[in-house]
Amino acid sequence: MKKAVIFDMDGVVVNTEPIGYRANHQMYKDLNITVPDEVYATFIGGSDKNNMQKLKDLYNLEYTRQQLIDKKYEYYFKVFDAADDLTLMPGVQELIKDLHSHGMKLILASSAAKRKITKIFDRFGLHPFFDAVISGEDFEFSKPHPAIFLEAVKKTGCTANECVVIEDSVNGIAAAKAANIYCIAYKSGLGLPQDTTAADILVTDFKELNYQKIAMIH
Known part of the structure; x- marks a missing residue:
């Protein structure tokens, strides 16, 4: 589970x-x-x-x-x-709230600098939902190196097998797989094309995911 x-x-x-x-x-x-x-x-x-x-x-x-x-x-x-066109990805807020309400540990592991993460979390009120926030600026190597995801697993208090990563970039997916974590690729169609074939599954809409579906992934 x-x-x-x-x-x-x-x-x-x-x-x-x-x-x-x-x-x-x-x-x-x-x-x-x-x-x-x-x-x-x-x-x-x-x-x-x-x-x-x-x-x-x-x-x-x-x-x-x-x-x-x-x-x-x-x-x-x-x-x-x-910017007035900065938005959360469609359906992600509902997914985050659903996972959080069921007691799922949530970690943000972003290559972005802390100052950028803080601005975004402040703007969208995301702080209450996440157990930890990890920035790539704290690591010598960035994705596709698995360091940031290995640290994220530690912060959850779970095993890598009990974790899921949601990523959209070829570098991020490679990092998740190098850390031996199940990886869901999200393809929104809004950014530059990325090769997501190395992920375990691909979703194009966060409505495809919920607590039940993620918890039951084997």
């Missing part, structure tokens, strides 16, 4: 990808670089630390990695604060 659900955030709990895309491409423009979608797609699910290092190396940028991270968030929060 499954006792804990580990959620990714961007593209799973909240539809931040359009905002991130706008903010990042504004930054790229001001850095005088062009990042095609096929390169940008490889950043999805990775930590800011690793993504900014990749960007620095790919485009031979003179900024330090930390300067690029700070710059990224300067652009991101400008767009975030002005």
Whole structure:
């Protein structure tokens, strides 16, 4: 029986990808670089630390990695604060409430920085539902490395076999499988295409899931 659900955030709990895309491409423009979608797609699910290092190396940028991270968030929060199209993913709030009301342990394990997670949790009132929040900035390696999910399992107090991960990116799914956790891929159709074939099952609507269905996964 499954006792804990580990959620990714961007593209799973909240539809931040359009905002991130706008903010990042504004930054790229001001850095005088062009990042095609096929390169940008490889950043999805990775930590800011690793993504900014990749960007620095790919485009031979003179900024330090930390300067690029700070710059990224300067652009991101400008767009975030002005955005009226930032929403939770359809049906995810109902699923979170259903799981929480049945005593399921809920952990957020996101590659995003803590400041971004906090802004989103404050905006949508998500703090009461989650037992722990884990940020990728605390790990040397980001998804597809399993470190963040191994830590999430520890925080649940359950075994990996008693946990489920809900992910939307190829990097996140690879990390869940490397941690030996059952992985549900969520494909909303709202972000850039990601290969979800390595997941155990695929859902395109959170109405396909509820406490009963997740608890009974073998």
